[in-house]
Each structure stands twice: as C-alpha cells, then as structure tokens.
Amino acid sequence: MDRGIATEENLVWLRAQGYRYLVVSRERQRQFDADAAIAIQTAGGDPVAVQRVLDAEGGEVRLYCCSERRAHKEEGIAERFCTRFEAALQALHEGLARPRTTKRIAKLLERIGRLKEKSHGVGQHYTITIEPDAGGVNAQAIRWERRPVDGTLLTHPGVYCLRTNEPTWDSEQLWRIDVMLTDLEAVFRSLKSELGLRPVYHQTAERAEGHLFITVLAYQFVQIIRRRLRAHGITRGCGPACARSSPANAGSPPPSAVPTGAPCMCARPPNPNRRSWRSSGHWAATPPREVCIK
Known part of the structure; x- marks a missing residue:
C-alpha cells in the first residue's frame, strides 16, 4: 500500500479485518544501522542495504532500507x-x-x-x-x-522504512514485493499518457466505460509485448515501446538500430489520404499502428 494512504487508522482497520499489509512507513524519524544490514542488488545492479527490526509490541516487522542511488x-x-x-x-x-x-x-x-x-x-x-x-x-x-538534526534527511539520506504484519517473509522478499509498486506506478503512468486513459471527453457512461475498456485491453497487449521483449533480452520499459508505436512517430526504426534477429517494433506507414487533427479540427480515424515481434 502506498505511503499516502498508510495512515495509522487504516492500518488498524486492516489488522482488525485480518488483512496482511506491506506499506511505506509515514514516520518522520529516520534510522539505520549499517552493521546490522544485509546487501541486496536491484535489477539494474545498484546496491541496497536493508535492516530488519522486529517490533514485538506492535506485532510488526520494520525494514529500514538504504539506497545509494536514492541517497x-x-x-x-x-x-x-x-x-x-x-x-x-x-x-x-x-x-x-x-x-x-x-x-x-x-x-x-x-x-x-x-x-x-x-x-x-x-x-x-x-x-x-x-x-x-x-x-x-x-x-x-x-x-x-x-547543525544537522539527527534522524533527518541530512543525516540519513536515502533511508526509508517498510512496515508489515507478516513476520514470515525475509528481508529480501519484503523489499522485492515493495519494488513491485514501482512497476505498478509505471503502469498507471502509461495508462494516463501513452495509452490515452486521460483525458476522457465522452459525455455518457457507456462511452466512458468503453474508453476505459479499450485502454485496459491495450495495456494487456503492452504487457504481452514486454514479456516477449524480456524473453529476447530487451529490458526497456513500456514507455519506449508505446512511444515508438505512437501515431506521432511514423516509419520504422533504422536498420542499424535493430540487431539482426532481435525483436523490433514495426510501424504501419501513414495514410496521406487521412485527415489529421491539425488540419480538420477533429480526431481522425487513423488506423492503429502495428507492433510485431519478429
């Protein structure tokens, strides 16, 4: 759960309902003991140190993380x-x-x-x-x-705290589950930008629901493309893929940019007979661009 809604009242409700949670702590006091921490590597090879602290009184586990890049x-x-x-x-x-x-x-x-x-x-x-x-x-x-105050940004840069009521997960598992939130945020960012979830110009509920359905369906295709690209050793995010398949970018990438036998994004050439938004003043029914995996 994101830090913005991880209030103490919400956590009390989650515990009362029997839910497990992993949230970013909202506490302002920062602390970290490098001697009691273990090292973890991110997918990009950046080191992250994590310190696990058991809060027996509150029945929680706190994971203090220190990232060099964030620092x-x-x-x-x-x-x-x-x-x-x-x-x-x-x-x-x-x-x-x-x-x-x-x-x-x-x-x-x-x-x-x-x-x-x-x-x-x-x-x-x-x-x-x-x-x-x-x-x-x-x-x-x-x-x-x-005079830097102890336990603040100046004395503990790059430090943040995770808290959970699941004591059986180890430190690395807790940290990697939290990292999944970064991918989810990238998903919502793509939905609202490249995939066009917002703004919604429709006036009726049925058309708005159809707009949302098509957008979510488009995201499913983006996820399929991302998995296939990762299977071929391409680990770029969905942003470049969506940007390359955007109607604003006509034409295919130059052959020199695509290794032989590597997956590539292919675009359908633009139709000169189609009127564009700039010339006609309304949205043109431009055919969707094709993205394929070779």
Missing part, C-alpha cells in the same frame, strides 16, 4: 535547498549595511520565520542568531550555523 538524489535536493536558504540569509545580512532595508530585529525575525516555512524542512538544521546594535532595536549582523 545521491536526496543529497542533491537537500544541498540545493540549503544553498537557497543560506543565500536568503546572506541577503538579509548584507541588507543591514544598505539604506532603506529591514533592520528592526522584530521584522527580521518575521522574515526569517517565513524563510523557514519555505525552506522545505532544511531550516530546522540552522541555528540563527541576530546581533543587536547599541540601542537594542536594530540588528547589526545575522549569524547562522548549520
């Missing part, structure tokens, strides 16, 4: 937010030496508070002090120091 991504995001936050503080400090700028301590505290609200959480990692002048009303300097 690099989160480190870059955090550094960008920190740089932006420090640049705003520097602008306030430099404004103290210029005329017609904010110098009153009370106003500066308000502006610093607004900066923390817009800092995407990085403001909690800074200790900010305002040095008053001799009168004690205006400020003469603003000082700050970065």
